[in-house]
Amino acid sequence: MHSAPRTVNERRLPPWARERLLRFIDAHIGRRLAIAELASSVGYSQSYFFRAFKASFGSSPHAYVLARRLERARELMLATDDSLSDIAIRCGLADQAHFTRRFRLAFDATPAQWRRRERSRVPSISA
Secondary structure, three states, X not given: OOOOOOOHHHHOOOHHHHHHHHHHHHHOOOOOOOHHHHHHHOOOOHHHHHHHHXXXXXXXXXHXXXXXXXXXXXXXXXXXXXXXXXXXXXXXXXXXXXXXXXXXHHHOOOHHHHHHHHHHHOOOOOO
């Protein structure tokens, strides 16, 4: 006897696992995050985790983590005067060149161009 096919909702990570996983990713964004480690953080096998992650987030874990790294980099570029190479390392990217390539693909501007443009949009708070 065959079991009924699983629905998309049955393949997704439950809310508690999503929350735990997102906290784990954000807490460890500055270092390499292997699938085995991500799966272990929520207590799933790698193969089940990969499928459930994709059903839950619509992308692979690698693509999601990269997007989260770039988002964290944008936050740091606006909130700090840290160098782009320091920001790249803090966000788990190999170096500034890797950061620049990935950032340009995602946002159609280099990190330096984006930072200048976005900072010019925010009025100065100096008295």
